[in-house]
Amino acid sequence: MLKKTVIYALIIFGIGVLYISTSRDVMWRISQERNETDAWWGAHDVNHLGDMVNLAYLDDIKQFHSSRDYAFHKPEYNGSSNVNLYMNGDSYTFKIPDTAFAGVNRYEYVWIYSKHIKYNLDTTKKNILILENAERYVRIFFGGLDLFKIVYDSAKGPHQASIAKFPKVYYASFPFPDSIGAFFNPNINQNIEYNLFNYNFLNGIRIAKASFNYKVFNRASGNVQISEDGKQLFLKETIDSKRQESSYSPVSDEELTNIINNLNTIYDHYRAEGFDELYLAMIPNPVTIINPEGYNQLIPRLQNDPRLKIKLIDIYSTYQNADTVLYRPGDSHWYNSGMQLWIKEVNKMLVKWNDTTEVN
Amino acid sequence: MLFNSLQFLIFFLVVTLIFFRLRTQRSRIMLLLVASCYFYMSFVYQYILILAFTTIVDYIAGILIEKSEGRKRKAWLIASIIANVGVLVFYKYFNFLVDNINDTLHLFDSSREIPYLNIILPIGLSFHTFQAMSYTIEVYWRKQKAEYHFPTYALYVMFYPQLVAGPIERPQNILPQLQQYKGYDINNIREGISRMLWGYFKKVVIADRLALAVDHIFANSEQTSWVGLCVGGILYSFQIYCDFSGYSDIGIGAARVMNIKLMENFKQPYLAPNITSFWSRWHISLSSWFRDYVYIPLGGNRKGETKRKRNIFVVFLLSGFWHGANWTFGIWGFLHGVLATFLPGKKVAPSKLKFGRNAINILATFCVVALLWIFFRAENIGHAWQYITGIFTLQDGSYNIGINITELWFSFFVIGVMLWREYKLPEHKINSRSKYIVYVSGMIAVLYFFGVFEENQFIYFQF
Structure with missing residues (x-):
């Protein structure tokens, strides 16, 4: 009897883990709870040590911070609110509230990797769209397959013609409903690991393994590279010159032209949909700013290219001249200081839109 | 779903425990079939259609081969092989062929270019295609009876522990085990x-x-x-x-x-x-597949020394290109062919x-x-x-x-x-x-x- 009970319990447990780890909604709800609690079942450290510390688990670079380290001040602006701001962004911007932006009547945030993007434009206001993307994904995202999804999913009428030039992967054209894809979450292994092993009380074991690897084999586990001075972690993909995400992998003129053409297509598309202006905001890889020697110049080359129609939120130049620490040592994201500089640039643009009818 | 993933460990635990709780062999087969589909679909779920296509074709071909005689029998076998090899060639070798044709055109200063297809190779295609072909060939040779229970046949092709990287099984080994469960054994x-x-x-x-x-x-x-x-x-x-x-x-x-x-x-x-021994110990299921279905039908070592050497070369070249659509694999196979022919040694x-x-x-x-x-x-x-x-x-x-x-x-x-x-x-x-x-x-x-x-x-x- 006991044996039977154990077997059925294990079956239910296994199916439960697979279900929970597959479901994006359930995982989202669980992580919201677990990431913020200090209880034994929490995964507090995931949220507070930095995403790369959680890949590397190196005690030496551990730097505790709270999500409240991000301070969102109301901008000093008392003018009109004639702008509707649409942010098509990634993890850099998804925590920024509408109150941080100046003169915004309505703010909509859309995850940049969403498959279905629908914007409800209000023609009585100025509609501004910002495409925010971390530098490491610019070449992949605007140079290739994913672009096809964005334009395809929101394309209408005359713009349909421009879709044909984007490469299609053949498997995608098989007649499967999207709902089947929900059974096959590509992040399932990370989710299972999170559900089974990512508990504050188990971190000691991870740290022991990571320390062993670091001290004996001189390498960090996971996809993380330790800087030469041992004080900063970088995502390996941003350093490996063989990868497109890297700040050091060469960008050919042909590739740059392709990205610009795609950005121009996106620009024309959204302008035709009714947006008053589009802005591109590329957040530099930490290594681009911290170790600029050998940088492939992706951002400045794109920003300075006269063929580019889309307008720019230029944070690269601001960061180059900044005299403060912009990125967290154990995280691929910015410090509050880095974020504030970016918000400031966005607000400059928003104020112009509110104060003038034409903006260059 | 990689074997070295947490998803596989949980999946394996659940499937195995349910497997032991089921009472009939038919239900066990259905369970393993559904589990194998889930396993395969977790890589690129759309590609289950390709696997289903070749599985259905070979299932029908097996029955038709068994029921036919003479030329018809051969025709069904050829149809099955064309379907399997066709899928393999399209997904694995199409762009390679186009690449080589384009290179040849460039040699003659032609500006014409055949366009490439943007296709992704279905995972484990070469493995399950060869396993499926093994079944129809064995049925054709009357060494294996056709399997009439579709889920059992489908499981023979799709059994998840060997679906995507072998061993490339033979019907005589797997089908009897699927038909007759031997019981729980600690x-x-x-x-x-x-x-x-x-x-x-x-x-x-x-x-x-x-x-x-x-x-x-x-x-x-x-x-x-x-x-x-x-x-x-x-x-x-x-x-x-x-x-x-x-x-x-x-x-x-x-x-x-x-x-x-x-x-x-x-x-x-x-x-x-020696190299002969190496090939009797390395990827045995593939080496023996080529031996049984290519080398021996070509005449093996029965038709003189020259033809034996030719047959060895053919097998090693095919084996090389089986691994991938790249000349590096071809050269690798060719050089092993040279060694196996001229410096064979005893097994x-x-x-x-x-x-x-x-x-x-x-x-x-x-x-x-x-x-x-x-x-x-x-x-x-x-x-x-x-x-x-x-x-x-x-x-x-x-x-x-x-x-x-x-x-x-x-x-x-x-x-x-x-x-x-x-x-x-x-x-x-x-x-x-x-x-x-x-x-x-x-x-x-x-x-x-x-x-x-x-x-x-x-x-x-x-x-």
């Missing part, structure tokens, strides 16, 4: 689990660790010293062995837990004293091998095999040539091999442990319960602390 469960753990050890402790160095050396071969290049070649030889045989161990072990015995795929290939069974007496032959065979693996690993022929000339011209350069010296020695140590264990203790049976518990818990600890978990795919998945 010894098989223990043996299966310890075999799986051994496979994981080879994959995550050895192969994925060696990959750190191998990837670095091959990516920087122009800047690496000849010593580093030699180390890279040796490490890659063990990486590919531990990666592929580790996968086979996990698959064979997983099937064994359910009391299903899959064929062996490796028998200590690097202890082979020596692992159990009869005297290690001391054959040490020099074993070492020489390993060196040759390791050298040829460079073609297998290189990006293209130019890269392979640069790598090999770098070794023989004693190229100056960096000694950075992507891992530190401690890890290099540790790698050699675990390789030594692996070779010793497979030579001395090839079986995975542990009779004592306490020893078994110690072994399993020890292995789990070793896997966790010394495993390299970098989401590495198995090398043979790409084939």
Whole structure:
């Protein structure tokens, strides 16, 4: 009897883990709870040590911070609110509230990797769209397959013609409903690991393994590279010159032209949909700013290219001249200081839109 | 769903436990079939349609072949082979063919170019296609009866422990086991689990660790010293062995837990004293497939020395291109063909091998095999040539091999442990319960602390 009970319990447990780890909604709800609690079942450290510390688990670079380290001040602006701001962004911007932006009547945030993007434009206001993307994904995202999804999913009428030039992967054209894809979450292994092993009380074991690897084999586990001075972690993909995400992998003129053409297509598309202006905001890889020697110049080359129609939120130049620490040592994201500089640039643009009818 | 993923471990636990609770063989077959579909769909779910297509075609072909006589019988077999090879050629070789045609057109200064297709190779296509063809050929030869129960036949093709990277099974071995469940056996469960753990050890402790160095050396071969290049070649030889045989161990072990015995795929290939022995120990299920369905039908060694040599060349060339649509694989197969023809040596069974007496032959065979693996690993022929000339011209350069010296020695140590264990203790049976518990818990600890978990795919998945 006991044996039977154990077997059925294990079956239910296994199916439960697979279900929970597959479901994006359930995982989202669980992580919201677990990431913020200090209880034994929490995964507090995931949220507070930095995403790369959680890949590397190196005690030496551990730097505790709270999500409240991000301070969102109301901008000093008392003018009109004639702008509707649409942010098509990634993890850099998804925590920024509408109150941080100046003169915004309505703010909509859309995850940049969403498959279905629908914007409800209000023609009585100025509609501004910002495409925010971390530098490491610019070449992949605007140079290739994913672009096809964005334009395809929101394309209408005359713009349909421009879709044909984007490469299609053949498997995608098989007649499967999207709902089947929900059974096959590509992040399932990370989710299972999170559900089974990512508990504050188990971190000691991870740290022991990571320390062993670091001290004996001189390498960090996971996809993380330790800087030469041992004080900063970088995502390996941003350093490996063989990868497109890297700040050091060469960008050919042909590739740059392709990205610009795609950005121009996106620009024309959204302008035709009714947006008053589009802005591109590329957040530099930490290594681009911290170790600029050998940088492939992706951002400045794109920003300075006269063929580019889309307008720019230029944070690269601001960061180059900044005299403060912009990125967290154990995280691929910015410090509050880095974020504030970016918000400031966005607000400059928003104020112009509110104060003038034409903006260059 | 990679074998070295948490998803697989949970999936395996659930499927196996349900399998043991079911009472009829039909329900067990349905369970394994659904589980195998889920397993395959977790890679690229759309590609289940391709697998379903070839499975249905071969199922119908098998029945029609059995029911027909004479030319009709042959026609059904040919139709089945065309369907299978057609899918394989389209997905695996179409762009390669286009590439070569375009290169040829450029030679004649033609500006015309045939467009490429943006297709992704379905995972494990070469494996399950060959397994499916094995069934229709055996039915045609009347060595196997057609399977009328569709789920049983579909499971023969799709059985998840060997679906995406073999062993490439034969219907005579698998179908009877699927038709008749032999019952729950604690010894098989223990043996299966310890075999799986051994496979994981080879994959995550050895192969994925060696990959750190191998990837670095091959990516920087122009800047690496000849010593580093030699180390890279040796490490890659063990990486590919531990990666592929580790996968086979996990698959064979997983099937064994359910009391299903899959064929062996490796028998200590690097202890082979000559090239013929090597090929009787390396990827046995593929070598024997080519022997049974290509070499022997071509005449084998029955039609004189010249034709025997021709047949060997054909088999090795096909075997090379089976691995991938790249000239590097073709050259690799061709060179093995040359060796197997002109320096064959006698086949020596692992159990009869005297290690001391054959040490020099074993070492020489390993060196040759390791050298040829460079073609297998290189990006293209130019890269392979640069790598090999770098070794023989004693190229100056960096000694950075992507891992530190401690890890290099540790790698050699675990390789030594692996070779010793497979030579001395090839079986995975542990009779004592306490020893078994110690072994399993020890292995789990070793896997966790010394495993390299970098989401590495198995090398043979790409084939």
